[in-house]
Amino acid sequence: MSSDPGQGRLQCPYCDSYEIDRLYLASLRVDSCVCTSCGARWDEDASTGEFRGRQSQARTSRTESR
Ligand SMILES: [Zn+2]
Numbered sequence: 001m002s003s004d005p006g007q008g009r010l011q012c013p014y015c016d017s018y019e020i021d022r023l024y025l026a027s028l029r030v031d032s033c034v035c036t037s038c039g040a041r042w043d044e045d046a047s048t049g050e051f052r053g054r055q056s057q058a059r060t061s062r063t064e065s066r
Pocket of ligand 1: 035
């Protein structure tokens with residue numbers, strides 16, 4: 001009963017962790033999610049919460065140094 005359809009997933013689809021950093025990208029209208037447990041990154045549609053697949057590094061204009 002705690003699941004909330006349409007609000008995006010709360011769990012990492014890769015390791016089922018709830019430790020997720022969620023960042024709304026207004027330009028793409030997606031939520032960019034990062035699992036702080038396993039480090040996986042993926043995108044979700046910000047309006048529907050639909051899983052958009054694993055984030056490709058080439059798509060983001062932001063440079064990440066890690
Ligand atoms: Zn994870």
